[in-house]
Amino acid sequence: MALEIERRFLVASEAWRPHVRWSRNLQQGYLAGSADGLTLRVRSDGLGAAWLTLKYPASGIARHEFEYAIPQQDADALLERSAARVLKQRYGLDLPGGDWVLDVFAGENAPLVIAEVELESEQAAVAIPPWCSCEITGIGAFSNAALAQRPFQLWQPEEQQPWILNLETQQA
Template identity: 55%
Template sequence: MALEIERRFLVSGDHWRSHAHRARAIRQGYLSTGNGDLTLRVRLAQAPDGAMEAFLTLKLPAVGTVAASASAGQALTRQEYEYPIPAIDAEALLERSAQQVSKTRFSLDLPGGDWVLDVFEAANAPLVVAEVELERADQAVAIPAWCSREITGRRDLSNAALAHRPLVAWPAAERDSLLLPRSD
């Protein structure tokens, strides 16, 4: 069984840029989402060399865990099955997917796990989210100062949820409370 163990953070400012390398343009569509229990996603990503890569991904709660139980400081653990598919098949599936997100993903040179940062585009701009994949749910993580707030376990900020209800559809007060710096 393939496990995805991750923590996610909202990002403020652009101090992350000194850690960024390997940008990839990504389009992903959701073919099925079901109350946090199952997500079926198609992803088409353009590598820096221009090559297209495509994947079909199935995500489920990990056996013995509840996906919604993750909160600040706790990693979200899910089963993840990802399979490469031909780019032409991904394009065809994306054409049939009404719920999509587009973003640019950067790899980050940070210690303590596999860090990536997503700069969302179109209806989800100006959202920027960093995530770290871990080997263990209890693994310690040094969180950079530009990670302003942990959002692990917030279903409304999952990529699937943002495809269904993008930031542009959020009431202004709700969007502002998410994106504007907090004074706590």
């Protein structure tokens, strides 16, 4: 059983771009989700790579994760049946301290940009780049599953404002 340990951050500038190693467009559909953190997701890059993933909480910031490659045809059928979806461009970054990826959200979740780092342990030291404005690890509203159900553009202005102000302060 795989354990996913990650920290997540809102991104305040374009200074991450020189660190890009690869990129791919992703579409994620959520087949099941619950208040206790269990999610069942299908993900496709539209180029023939697709995965089915089950996640549920372990302890702290760790989650159990089961991920399996599936045929693109199966992914397409499951995506059609997913009412809640997320579209994003994912970038792999060449930063130290863990596996870094950055998601630039599209559609109703634009203009969100979120960086994630997967760690070996919850205690692992990580150098947080200056373009990461604030940590959102554990804030459920920013999970991909939550953003699929309730996109950022549908948040009330008073819900968005603290995050937008934080980003603007970092950019200044």
